[in-house]
Amino acid sequence: MSDLQLEIKQMIIETLDLEDIEPAEIIDDEPLFVEGLGLDSIDALEIGLALQKRYGIKLKADSEDTREHFSSVNALAILIESQRAS
Amino acid sequence: MTNLLSLTCWLNSAPEGVIAYAADSSVSKSDLENRVAFWMRILPAEKGQRWAVYHKDSAEFLSIVFALWQLDCIACIPGDNRPATCERLRQRVQGFIGDFPADLVSYDISGVVVSFDVAPEWRVLNTDSPALEIYTSGTTGEPKAIGKTFAQLESEVAALEALWPGNRDAVVISTATHQHFYGLIFRLIWPMVRGQCFEIQQWQYTEDVYSRAQRYSAFSLVSTPSHLGRINTTVAWAEVAERCCSVLSSAAPLQRKDSLSVAKLLKTQVREIYGSSETGAIAWRIQSDRNEEAWQALPGIRLSQTDDSLLTVTANQLLEPGFKMSDRVEFVCDGRFKLLERVDRIVKVEGKRVSLAEVELVVQNNPFIEVVKALVITRKRTEVALVAELTGMGRQELALIGKRKLVQQFRQYLQDFFEPVLLPRRWRFVDQMPYNAQGKLPMDSLQAMFEQEEVKWPELLSQTVEGQVAELVCRIPAELIYFDGHFAGNPILPGIAQVHWAEHYGRQMLNLTGRFDRLQVIKFQQVIFPESTISLSLEFNPETDKLSFRFYSDKGVHSSGRICFS
Numbered sequence: 001m002s003d004l005q006l007e008i009k010q011m012i013i014e015t016l017d018l019e020d021i022e023p024a025e026i027i028d029d030e031p032l033f034v035e036g037l038g039l040d041s042i043d044a045l046e047i048g049l050a051l052q053k054r055y056g057i058k059l060k061a062d063s064e065d066t067r068e069h070f071s072s073v074n075a076l077a078i079l080i081e082s083q084r085a086s
Numbered sequence: 087m088t089n090l091l092s093l094t095c096w097l098n099s100a101p102e103g104v105i106a107y108a109a110d111s112s113v114s115k116s117d118l119e120n121r122v123a124f125w126m127r128i129l130p131a132e133k134g135q136r137w138a139v140y141h142k143d144s145a146e147f148l149s150i151v152f153a154l155w156q157l158d159c160i161a162c163i164p165g166d167n168r169p170a171t172c173e174r175l176r177q178r179v180q181g182f183i184g185d186f187p188a189d190l191v192s193y194d195i196s197g198v199v200v201s202f203d204v205a206p207e208w209r210v211l212n213t214d215s216p217a218l219e220i221y222t223s224g225t226t227g228e229p230k231a232i233g234k235t236f237a238q239l240e241s242e243v244a245a246l247e248a249l250w251p252g253n254r255d256a257v258v259i260s261t262a263t264h265q266h267f268y269g270l271i272f273r274l275i276w277p278m279v280r281g282q283c284f285e286i287q288q289w290q291y292t293e294d295v296y297s298r299a300q301r302y303s304a305f306s307l308v309s310t311p312s313h314l315g316r317i318n319t320t321v322a323w324a325e326v327a328e329r330c331c332s333v334l335s336s337a338a339p340l341q342r343k344d345s346l347s348v349a350k351l352l353k354t355q356v357r358e359i360y361g362s363s364e365t366g367a368i369a370w371r372i373q374s375d376r377n378e379e380a381w382q383a384l385p386g387i388r389l390s391q392t393d394d395s396l397l398t399v400t401a402n403q404l405l406e407p408g409f410k411m412s413d414r415v416e417f418v419c420d421g422r423f424k425l426l427e428r429v430d431r432i433v434k435v436e437g438k439r440v441s442l443a444e445v446e447l448v449v450q451n452n453p454f455i456e457v458v459k460a461l462v463i464t465r466k467r468t469e470v471a472l473v474a475e476l477t478g479m480g481r482q483e484l485a486l487i488g489k490r491k492l493v494q495q496f497r498q499y500l501q502d503f504f505e506p507v508l509l510p511r512r513w514r515f516v517d518q519m520p521y522n523a524q525g526k527l528p529m530d531s532l533q534a535m536f537e538q539e540e541v542k543w544p545e546l547l548s549q550t551v552e553g554q555v556a557e558l559v560c561r562i563p564a565e566l567i568y569f570d571g572h573f574a575g576n577p578i579l580p581g582i583a584q585v586h587w588a589e590h591y592g593r594q595m596l597n598l599t600g601r602f603d604r605l606q607v608i609k610f611q612q613v614i615f616p617e618s619t620i621s622l623s624l625e626f627n628p629e630t631d632k633l634s635f636r637f638y639s640d641k642g643v644h645s646s647g648r649i650c651f652s
Contacts (some may be wrong), residue, residue, distance in 0.1 A: 040506035
């Protein structure tokens with residue numbers, strides 16, 4: 001697990017106030033929503049805000065695209081890295 | 087009088103031209119009429135029947151609803167299309183239309199094409215006929231059906247129009263779904279009878295709202311506290327603020343700070359609506375930057391209260407006068423009121439209404455659950471939480487797969503019944519519910535299990551009181567602040583914490599009120615480690631004002647002593 005992945009997992013647990021789960025228990029490529037971690041639409045809004053606050057990420061106004069970035073920890077890592085690079 | 091189109095002859099009287107916008111296209115009135123004719127052709131519906139409608143596309147949804155109305159049927163609008171919802175609806179409706187499992191859908195759309203050059207003359211609907219049936223959580227735990235006639239719907243929007251006539255050129259953009267009554271009225275029916283265009287898609291992110299707003303010279307936003315409270319403030323709202331004609335929020339009260347923040351970003355005051363599925367919209371407020379604003383009745387609505395402070399409503403949109411709400415209120419001045427608490431076990435979670443009794447009924451049906459209590463807690467967000475005693479089978483499963491996996495199983499089971507935001511996010515499995523000496527289950531003790539302060543207390547697995555004797559079984563969480571620095575690498579529970587706990591639970595459970603004076607015969611015999619399960623026995627002697635305590639486990643006694651009060 002890379003540092004960024006770990007950081008994202010910690011961000012998710014902290015931002016969403018999740019309990020009974022350690023960062024190591026979140027699987028990098030497991031779905032975050034519905035199945036897997038079981039997050040909901042409010043969590044999606046919170047993650048969007050946290051990404052903006054911590055990484056200065058602006059979400060593109062295109063829901064399809066956004067949903068793809070939010071699908072897993074790996075997808076979030078790719079989003080953060082791509083914005084760091086640009 | 088307001089100059090609104092009538093719902094009952096809307097198809098004939100609405101002007102030609104664009105009525106709605108899709109992502110990259112528009113829907114004209116004749117497009118809609120074609121779809122109405124299409125649905126009338128294929129639906130095997132007969133006069134007086136009920137049909138369930140669920141469709142994400144608001145224009146298609148409206149086409150289906152209009153087709154049902156033309157066929158003299160009632161459109162039944164569920165808030166979701168979960169398996170349990172469909173199962174329940176099956177008893178009530180003739181058939182299902184739209185986004186439902188294939189085996190429930192009883193019509194065939196293959197090869198049907200309907201098109202006409204001259205629009206047909208549509209039937210004028212009877213204003214007192216039932217138009218809709220919607221569903222909401224009932225106090226008994228069973229969802230209840232609420233019927234609405236055309237007259238009721240028209241009377242509700244007439245009250246809104248009388249208060250807020252506003253700009254009809256503004257396109258309605260929404261984060262709310264039309265499958266809920268609030269969204270149905272505010273983003274579809276009201277715009278439609280005003281001849282105002284609406285977007286057919288529901289938007290989830292505020293970034294989407296921003297990008298949609300850029301497309302129109304004027305727009306209105308219909309939203310909820312869930313979205314307005316989480317608006318992305320870094321988006322260049324200033325670019326679209328000039329085009330914003332109104333912002334509406336409903337489903338739950340919006341926090342004042344969120345209302346003011348949105349008002350600043352969009353340079354538009356947020357209009358809040360208070361109401362319910364049963365009554366429709368009945369009151370409104372606009373927050374002021376000085377203090378918490380009270381609610382006031384919409385035009386034509388008369389409000390009063392019962393002896394026990396319940397709000398009662400009399401309005402044209404209600405069939406009977408004096409409808410009693412489940413909210414307690416306090417009237418302040420000029421007929422304005424403040425909302426106090428609800429009197430039943432129905433709660434709002436992120437604007438969605440749910441009956442805690444229903445949650446308990448459903449959870450109770452699981453073979454792993456012996457008894458369960460549902461409650462609403464507010465931490466970072468408002469959420470449903472559960473305290474449960476497991477059955478023998480449930481306890482075995484817990485030991486086998488652990489809490490996280492077990493909770494995951496429960497959530498999966500509950501998904502068939504509840505929308506995701508209503509699923510319990512926090513679970514406590516206890517050996518025994520925390521009944522007090524009177525045999526009651528105090529809400530405070532349940533709430534306390536979910537408090538998020540620094541961990542200063544053990545996790546209580548059971549507690550009993552009998553006369554002057556209290557018995558507690560508790561788990562010693564590793565996160566206790568007392569373990570910090572108390573022998574790095576080899577944490578043990580400090581003696582002072584044990585004395586403090588004994589005093590605390592003595593006061594709480596045995597109602598001790600005296601002042602802590604001194605300690606007697608204190609013995610620390612064995613250390614207490616993190617994650618162990620420990621029992622605490624407390625006995626108070628009222629004659630000497632002394633509380634004896636004893637921490638013990640299967641390893642024997644850990645500590646004991648007496649606290650003298652004065």
